[in-house]
Amino acid sequence: MTAPVEIAGLGYAYGEGELRRPVLRDIALTLAPGEIVLLTGPSGSGKTTLLTLIGALRAMQEGRCRVLGEELLGASEGQRVALRRRIGFIFQQHNLLGFLTAQQNVAMSIELDPATSERARLERATAMLAAVGLSDRGASRPAQLSGGQRQRVAVARALAGDPGLILADEPTAALDRQSGGEVVRLLRDLAKRRGVPILLVTHDPRILDIADRIIAMEDGRIVPTKQAEAVPAP
Numbered sequence: 634m635t636a637p638v639e640i641a642g643l644g645y646a647y648g649e650g651e652l653r654r655p656v657l658r659d660i661a662l663t664l665a666p667g668e669i670v671l672l673t674g675p676s677g678s679g680k681t682t683l684l685t686l687i688g689a690l691r692a693m694q695e696g697r698c699r700v701l702g703e704e705l706l707g708a709s710e711g712q713r714v715a716l717r718r719r720i721g722f723i724f725q726q727h728n729l730l731g732f733l734t735a736q737q738n739v740a741m742s743i744e745l746d747p748a749t750s751e752r753a754r755l756e757r758a759t760a761m762l763a764a765v766g767l768s769d770r771g772a773s774r775p776a777q778l779s780g781g782q783r784q785r786v787a788v789a790r791a792l793a794g795d796p797g798l799i800l801a802d803e804p805t806a807a808l809d810r811q812s813g814g815e816v817v818r819l820l821r822d823l824a825k826r827r828g829v830p831i832l833l834v835t836h837d838p839r840i841l842d843i844a845d846r847i848i849a850m851e852d853g854r855i856v857p858t859k860q861a862e863a864v865p866a867p
């Protein structure tokens with residue numbers, strides 16, 4: 634069986650001609666089913682760019698990147714859009730729609746196939762909100778919720794589509810310790826119960842302990858982490 638994410642020799646540059654600036658070089662990374670990998674590193678080291686490439690949010694330039702069985706190098710926009718529907722995205726800015734209720738925001742990510750009635754979608758959204766501890770807030774709009782509650786709605790939305798992979802960019806940065814801990818526990822449960830791998834960009838030292846593996850980036854490359862260096866030889 635192939636891994637949910639397999640990357641080799643990935644490179645990426647912004648700009649063209651004289652303005653061309655490489656920001657990712659020779660990246661290799663594999664995620665196993667259910668694995669939680671934290672991606673750390675200084676600002677500007679390329680973490681978000683890597684996340685958006687894996688999430689098929691931008692077109693690949695160089696190397697191999699196979700995500701949920703799809704090769705992204707040379708993939709069409711249509712193929713990338715189809716793949717994005719199979720990925721749950723959680724960003725620091727939760728990107729909830731302000732004019733929709735929490736329940737409607739979550740229901741949005743449930744595939745619009747003809748077999749799923751609107752009622753079934755809303756019921757599933759309600760169940761997902763209950764799973765993140767917000768069963769009584771389905772009718773609230775984002776502005777009526779706390780930062781932690783909004784981020785939990787974003788988690789419910791990312792999970793509602795039954796994703797094969799979760800990509801999260803600083804999901805706890807704006808949260809206090811308790812809310813951040815809750816969000817992280819929800820993600821860990823999902824990874825372990827359903828075998829969904831999670832790649833999570835973070836600067837938040839409070840959540841390092843959920844990781845199966847921590848990788849660090851520096852200047853566009855993956856570098857050995859202190860933790861890995863600290864592991865004694867067998």
Ligand SMILES: Nc1ncnc2c1ncn2[C@@H]1O[C@H](COP(=O)(O)OP(=O)(O)OP(=O)(O)O)[C@@H](O)[C@H]1O
Nearest residue numbers: 647648656674675676677678679680681682683850
């Ligand atoms: N759209 C863009 N056009 C040109 N350069 C960009 C663009 N987006 C990012 N960059 C540059 O690419 C480099 C990597 O940025 P990226 O956002 O991937 O880093 P990061 O590690 O996620 O940083 P941070 O931790 O601050 O979010 C930075 O030097 C950044 O200025």
